[in-house]
Amino acid sequence: MARHDASELAHRLGREAEAVCRHYLSSGKRAGRYWLVGDVQNSAGRSMFVRLTGPESGKGAAGKWTDAATGEHGDLLDVIRESCGLIDFRDVTEEARSFLSLPRSEPDPHPNPRAGRTPAGSTESAQRLFAMAQPIGGTVVETHLRKRAITALHETGSLRFHPRCYYRPEGHAPTETWPAMIAAVTDLGGVQTGAHRTWLLPNGSGKAPVETPRRAMGNLLGHGVRFGVADDVLAAGEGIETVLSARSGLPHMPMMAALSAAHLAAILFPATLKRLYIVRDADPAGDGARDRLVERARGVGIEAIVLSPVLGDFNEDLRQLGIDALRSALRVQIVPEDVSRFFAM
Template sequence: MTQNPHDLARRLADRAETVCRHYLSSGRREGGYWLVGDVRNTPGRSMYVRLKDTPKGPAGKWTDAATGEHGDLLDVIRESCGLVDFKDVTHEARTFLSMPPPEPESHQQPRQSPTPQGSPEAARRLVHMSQPIYGTLVQAYLRKRGITNLRGTGSLHFHPRCYYRPDEQSPTETWPAMIAAVTDLDGKITGAHRTWLDPRRRDKAPIDTPRRAMGDLLGNAVHFGLRGEVMAAGEGIETVLSLRQVLPEMPMLAALSAAHLAAILFPDTLRRLYIVRDNDPAGDGARDSLIERANAVGIEAIVISPELGDFNEDLRTLGLDTLRMEARLQVAPQDVARFMALAA
């Protein structure tokens, strides 16, 4: 049966604080409420979410004292993720709750047919089988790399036992993994990127190829934030998320390699593209190709370069304040004011 929206809202309410920490990460708990600026996760205190059932009302209900808006946690998911179609809202809620896809409206559920290994459909199934990263090894892994602000990272997921096979002659292993959904410009999942992790070291797993991609990657990417007139594009997930620590409001994407970075598709709305360069010959080639492609269609291209090998190395070695200064000096002044997080 199709999941009733009221049942989904109730399941979310049972985990109200976890929902708030994930989707309203700019807020904080005070007593029995979660306080935040608004349902779109703006910092502040005017919106409050009830975390437990009380005589005053059920858990999960929220009110914005400044605007009079109110609703439940499905509304929080819709607004904080920028979703329009209610089907996408319920899909996001089910993913967060680690629920299986709804069964078709029939008395007998058809068996899933096998999918070709490495295909886009196999990638979609892997993403849908995974769970949100909050409170998992993925969050610990990113934190170890200096990445603590996870706002807008709904494209990342956690799989506790993801298959890994070094080659066709070797037995299959299982490792925990960070699963990144690769999507096209319409938000359709076309591929997946796996980073296998070692739970003891909170680092990449000690295997030959701890990172692998599958599916249709050309032109597509791992997206963070809602696209608009301004966007940043880089190679690695950790590199892009490092820059988002100081530019958390800027939409960004990770193309997963220099070759795929050079081939990303441009949204129709894009007017200015920041190219997040890696400090190596492949990064130089991607930079040159992107500048040429962007200029050919009237998009302003601005290169942002790290001081060391990439921005995650800068974040871990030089620190957040240095990274913030690097970005401030290379980003257009109007975008600093619009996208940069203030220093604590």
């Protein structure tokens, strides 16, 4: 899109500044000539202010905003990008056109090959999405996890919250926005290689009613979502909730979620690792991942121990049987020397 076209969109949005704010910055409210909100990601608060009236351009233009807490500033296209969690600028302009009831833009017949675009689903896209999100404390993500009986939320810096994360259905259905848990996938050196999104209901009571409420992006193979720093001992499982549930009973043990059975079987081992606990899901895919991972670990001299749930997975154990039963079941499955190191007394 040409710069002139982007400016025209920004001007059109500025003419509808209050309507834009009510839609994309719904956590805020009007105060005189301004819309007050916590930040450009639509958090509650009053540090960011958007001008609702003024000229189309220049000083004091309608739609211009400033965050007094961070010094950030921009226009309403930036609001749409950040609040929706969009990466590619074309998606931002299409969202703006949709809001303004304008026709979709035509593809550029002579695209500039030098124009940098972040490929959808790339590592860079994953890094940018995670950077847009905020810590989970006091958010819908924390509410969701606590409703799943997960209260061990220490060392969860790999998890963040995005209030309006873009969800693109398959086919030609319209794009939606939902709150989402954003998880950083990192390699052994702590470098982010991907991200995992879990779309949630606005009250945190469950997952959003979309066809695929969980999606990953970036480079996942061998890597995972990490809780704590592994040295000689690591526990690894499939899902984030399963791993955090096991960590409720073993709060000091470093753990990672590989996000699927296939990826669990292919995790990379830290050079210092001596013992690997495999947080198993009780299903055929989980059994296959367990067997392949045990074989790989033992092949390089790493002790492999399987942690099995009583029910279908450790979150089901936690919710149905309670934390005391979960701790008792885990205690008898780990080696004696690890009880004193990692078990919650």
